[in-house]
Amino acid sequence: EAGVAQSPRYKIIEKRQSVAFWCNPISGHATLYWYQQILGQGPKLLIQFQNNGVVDDSQLPKDRFSAERLKGVDSTLKIQPAKLEDSAVYLCASSTGLAGLIYEQYFGPGTRLTVT
Amino acid sequence: GEDVEQSLFLSVREGDSSVINCTYTDSSSTYLYWYKQEPGAGLQLLTYIFSNMDMKQDQRLTVLLNKKDKHLSLRIADTQTGDSAIYFCAPGSARQLTFGSGTQLTVLP
Numbered sequence: 227e228a229g230v231a232q233s234p235r236y237k238i239i240e241k242r243q244s245v246a247f248w249c250n251p252i253s254g255h256a257t258l259y260w261y262q263q264i265l266g267q268g269p270k271l272l273i274q275f276q277n278n279g280v281v282d283d284s285q286l287p288k289d290r291f292s293a294e295r296l297k298g299v300d301s302t303l304k305i306q307p308a309k310l311e312d313s314a315v316y317l318c319a320s321s322t323g324l325a326g327l328i329y330e331q332y333f334g335p336g337t338r339l340t341v342t
Numbered sequence: 343g344e345d346v347e348q349s350l351f352l353s354v355r356e357g358d359s360s361v362i363n364c365t366y367t368d369s370s371s372t373y374l375y376w377y378k379q380e381p382g383a384g385l386q387l388l389t390y391i392f393s394n395m396d397m398k399q400d401q402r403l404t405v406l407l408n409k410k411d412k413h414l415s416l417r418i419a420d421t422q423t424g425d426s427a428i429y430f431c432a433p434g435s436a437r438q439l440t441f442g443s444g445t446q447l448t449v450l451p
Contacts, residue, residue: 230384268346268430268441269385282438317384331439333384 228252230334232318238340244306247337251299251320257281259331260293260303261317269317275301276323305339313341344368346442348431353448360418362445364431367412371433374407376416379428379444388416388429423449 231250239245251258256277261269272291273283277298286293290309295301305312315338319331345367354360366374372393377385391398391405391414398405404417414431426449432439 266443268432268443270441271438274438319385330387330390331385333386335382335384 230318230320230332232316232334232337234337235335236338236340238342239308241310241341242307244304245308245339246302246304247316247318247339249301249303249318249334251301251318252332255320255322255332256298257321257323258295258301259317259319259321260301261319263315263317263336265314272303308339308341310341313339315339344371344433344440346431346433346440348429348442348445350443351446351448353450354421355450356421356423358421360416360421360425360447360449362416362418362429362431362447364414364416364433364442365412366414366431366433366440366442368433368440369409369412370435372435373433374405374414375432375434375439376403376405377430377432377441379430381427385430418447421447421449423451425449 258275260272263269272286273293274281275295278295293303315336317336318334321331347365375390376388378388379385389400389403402419406415428444428446430444431442
């Protein structure tokens with residue numbers, strides 16, 4: 227089975243510019259997650275979707291970050307405008323989201339963002 | 343929210359056992375996961391344990407859970423150079439995980 231796909235793999239932008247990341251989850255996975263992983267830290271959940279609805283976005287900086295999952299499949303995470311502290315790896319993960327099963331999350335390779 | 347603590351670094355000799363420790367604060371965590379991250383790659387689920395279990399063995403991996411002390415450990419038997427990676431402890435509910443900052447395991451030849 228194909229894994230979680232993310233693009234681009236790397237992005238360098240200047241502060242105050244905007245950037246968008248794309249994620250294609252594993253086919254049939256209802257739940258999709260975006261994480262931010264700052265160097266030397268564990269992933270921090272930004273937003274969780276169940277199909278095309280938001281389950282949790284409590285840690286998403288909504289003044290600059292936005293995410294959508296139209297049609298309940300692919301997802302896009304946007305930052306506008308970017309700050310230096312947004313430099314991180316942005317990880318997308320998906321899981322089946324089915325009740326009663328282990329919610330194993332499958333991770334994509336991530337997008338490494340550098341803000342200069 | 344949940345706080346998860348791990349030591350940052352661990353070095354072992356090839357063939358020895360590795361033990362990676364984790365402490366957490368949320369006693370309501372129902373699943374406790376271990377993920378592995380190799381350089382430039384996403385996270386890969388290694389193993390997990392339910393909160394009502396004390397131990398789980400999966401080939402070279404042994405997970406021990408002390409629920410009273412909120413302490414989780416991962417033992418890797420016969421550690422190989424291919425085991426060099428960052429290991430994350432992630433307690434949580436079935437839907438959400440909180441990741442520790444990771445333990446970088448270095449396996450020396």
